[in-house]
Amino acid sequence: MPRRKTHKQRSALITLPGHSLLINDKEDNNLQNKILELLSTITGTTVGSTLPDKFEPAFHPNHRSFFHSSVFGLIVIRFGLDALQNLKQYRDMRKVSGIEQVSLQELLNIFLVGVSVAYLDHLIVDGFTPNGLPLFQ
Numbered sequence: 001m002p003r004r005k006t007h008k009q010r011s012a013l014i015t016l017p018g019h020s021l022l023i024n025d026k027e028d029n030n031l032q033n034k035i036l037e038l039l040s041t042i043t044g045t046t047v048g049s050t051l052p053d054k055f056e057p058a059f060h061p062n063h064r065s066f067f068h069s070s071v072f073g074l075i076v077i078r079f080g081l082d083a084l085q086n087l088k089q090y091r092d093m094r095k096v097s098g099i100e101q102v103s104l105q106e107l108l109n110i111f112l113v114g115v116s117v118a119y120l121d122h123l124i125v126d127g128f129t130p131n132g133l134p135l136f137q
């Protein structure tokens, strides 16, 4: 059973490539925006990496239920894709309005994308253990 430390280490490993791939706006050269967006990603992946075990603490080997299930993983994927789409819409609206400063809505959606990616990574790691993941619960 992977420990919290393992999940946090993995979230640290996936944060920068994930941020670069999904979040980073290559057209935006504002350093303050870059820092705020990276901090949102780091906060999101840190929270998301341990969230499944907050919902279903590892008190015994068969603790994995609905929030560790493949079905919930699909819900998280949908949630993350919605947050990513919302981020792009808020970003486009800001640029059309001529506002340079990243908005709170963008930062919130970046946080939610980070939570989703790290949550899924947690499920993938748990899925490769002998107990695997339940389908529904």
Ligand SMILES: [Zn+2]
Residues within 6 Å of the ligand: 052, 053, 068, 122, 126
């Ligand atoms: Zn777990």
